[in-house]
Amino acid sequence: xxxxxxxxxxxxxxxxxxxxxxxxxxxxxxxxxxxxxxxxxxxxxxxxxxxxxxxxxxxxxxxxxxxxxxxxxxxxxxxxxxxxxxxxxxxxxxxxxxxxxxxxxxxxxxxxxxxxxxxxxxxxxxxxxxxxxxxxxxxxxxxxxxxxxxxxxxxxxxxxxxxxxxxxxxxxxxxxxxxxxxxxxxxxxxxxxxxxxxxxxxxxxxxxxxxxxxxxxxxxxxxxxxxxxxxxxxxxxxxxxxxxxxx
Amino acid sequence: xxxxxxxxxxxxxxxxxxxxxxxxxxxxxxxxxxxxxxxxxxxxxxxxxxxxxxxxxxxxxxxxxxxxxxxxxxxxxxxxxxxxxxxxxxxxxxxxxxxxxxxxxxxxxxxxxxxxxxxxxxxxxxxxxxxxxxxxxxxxxxxxxxxxxxxxxxxxxxxxxxxxxxxxxxxxxxxxxxxxxxxxxxxxxxxxxxxxxxxxxxxxxxxxxxxxxxxxxxxxxxxxxxxx
Numbered sequence: 519x520x521x522x523x524x525x526x527x528x529x530x531x532x533x534x535x536x537x538x539x540x541x542x543x544x545x546x547x548x549x550x551x552x553x554x555x556x557x558x559x560x561x562x563x564x565x566x567x568x569x570x571x572x573x574x575x576x577x578x579x580x581x582x583x584x585x586x587x588x589x590x591x592x593x594x595x596x597x598x599x600x601x602x603x604x605x606x607x608x609x610x611x612x613x614x615x616x617x618x619x620x621x622x623x624x625x626x627x628x629x630x631x632x633x634x635x636x637x638x639x640x641x642x643x644x645x646x647x648x649x650x651x652x653x654x655x656x657x658x659x660x661x662x663x664x665x666x667x668x669x670x671x672x673x674x675x676x677x678x679x680x681x682x683x684x685x686x687x688x689x690x691x692x693x694x695x696x697x698x699x700x701x702x703x704x705x706x707x708x709x710x711x712x713x714x715x716x717x718x719x720x721x722x723x724x725x726x727x728x729x730x731x732x733x734x735x736x737x738x739x740x741x742x743x744x745x746x747x748x749x750x751x752x753x754x755x756x757x758x759x760x761x762x763x764x765x
Numbered sequence: 766x767x768x769x770x771x772x773x774x775x776x777x778x779x780x781x782x783x784x785x786x787x788x789x790x791x792x793x794x795x796x797x798x799x800x801x802x803x804x805x806x807x808x809x810x811x812x813x814x815x816x817x818x819x820x821x822x823x824x825x826x827x828x829x830x831x832x833x834x835x836x837x838x839x840x841x842x843x844x845x846x847x848x849x850x851x852x853x854x855x856x857x858x859x860x861x862x863x864x865x866x867x868x869x870x871x872x873x874x875x876x877x878x879x880x881x882x883x884x885x886x887x888x889x890x891x892x893x894x895x896x897x898x899x900x901x902x903x904x905x906x907x908x909x910x911x912x913x914x915x916x917x918x919x920x921x922x923x924x925x926x927x928x929x930x931x932x933x934x935x936x937x938x939x940x941x942x943x944x945x946x947x948x949x950x951x952x953x954x955x956x957x958x959x960x961x962x963x964x965x966x967x968x969x970x971x972x973x974x975x976x977x978x979x980x981x982x983x984x985x986x987x988x989x990x991x992x993x
Binding site for chain 1: 770773776778785849855857859991992
């Protein structure tokens with residue numbers, strides 16, 4: 519049974535949940551102002567999910583729920599179907615059987631409402647190399663129907679450590695910086711659910727710690743996060759892990 | 766509210782595609798260079814007699830423009846697919862339909878429009894009579910827009926394949942043929958001082974049909990191409 523694979527990481531005492539919330543209250547306010555409403559009780563629910571690739575079962579009978587404030591890590595070795603699972607949950611892939619619910623409604627009925635609250639960062643570049651970070655983010659915001667001022671975008675780029683690079687073409691940036699441009703979307707697009715596929719790729723150590731902090735801040739503000747990483751996570755929050763390697 | 770959202774979405778996509786193309790010249794200049802080169806080779810290949818060239822010019826110009834458009838069509842979604850920005854388009858809660866129209870129009874502005882603006886020059890090279898120039902430009906401008914929409918369907922279907930080039934040609938070339946027939950016959954009619962507006966009107970019909978229906982096919986094809 520897949521429920522057995524839901525490990526509650528014992529390394530993080532539940533007290534740190536509150537501790538984390540108090541510690542970074544100011545930052546949590548930022549997300550709260552950006553996300554507007556706090557995620558309803560019932561967030562993402564997955565029932566009996568099954569998927570296979572080339573006649574190989576990636577996962578079967580997978581069940582979990584992801585509610586406000588939850589951080590869920592999908593673990594597993596290469597090729598175990600982590601990205602496939604995230605793409606299914608983002609609605610990019612239909613190669614599955616089973617049910618996915620968003621706020622108690624089936625995803626098929628709720629697609630627009632779901633996409634409005636979803637921010638998916640895949641492992642692709644996600645940015646146009648010929649354009650500057652500012653232009654890329656302007657487009658990303660416009661795509662979501664947001665009229666974010668350049669100031670908001672500048673702020674977001676400053677938060678990801680790209681101050682002074684706003685107007686440079688992205689191809690002249692390093693791999694880690696390009697990844698940061700993509701991650702800057704977290705700061706300009708309000709969402710209730712983040713799906714992050716390997717967000718730490720090409721990011722330096724300090725950057726990884728920062729992203730971990732953003733994730734826990736976002737969760738404190740009522741967001742839900744689903745991510746894959748091979749990096750040992752050190753977060754100030756209880757972290758749930760689903761190991762796809764066990765299938 | 767909704768219409769304002771859609772128009773700003775269209776403007777954002779157009780702006781992005783045009784400014785990205787402005788910084789990468791090769792993508793849109795290659796088909797244009799192809800158009801010029803092939804047209805310039807014809808007088809060398811079939812001899813410089815003005816009457817002969819003038820007779821063949823409408824057909825040559827239209828066939829080469831069509832092939833240039835075919836050459837350009839692969840790039841409509843290729844870049845977005847490779848850098849995963851296509852996923853962002855699909856994951857927007859805003860409708861995909863206007864985004865696809867904007868992308869195709871941007872592609873036409875970079876491939877079809879320069880082609881039709883350049884065509885009188887190549888018409889002179891091929892001794893096309895002056896009477897045919899207006900019809901040539903108008904038919905190419907309208908026709909290449911149809912070709913862009915048809916090409917975008919093929920591009921969307923094959924964008925997930927590593928080597929989709931030949932398949933793309935096989936899919937869209939049959940659909941190009943009516944456009945070629947009406948386009949070149951408009952130019953021929955104008956050269957012979959006959960009425961050419963009916964042919965242009967047919968191209969206009971094709972354009973409106975493509976504008977309304979092709980994006981539906983493109984949206985579906987993109988979802989399939991990304992879902993693998």
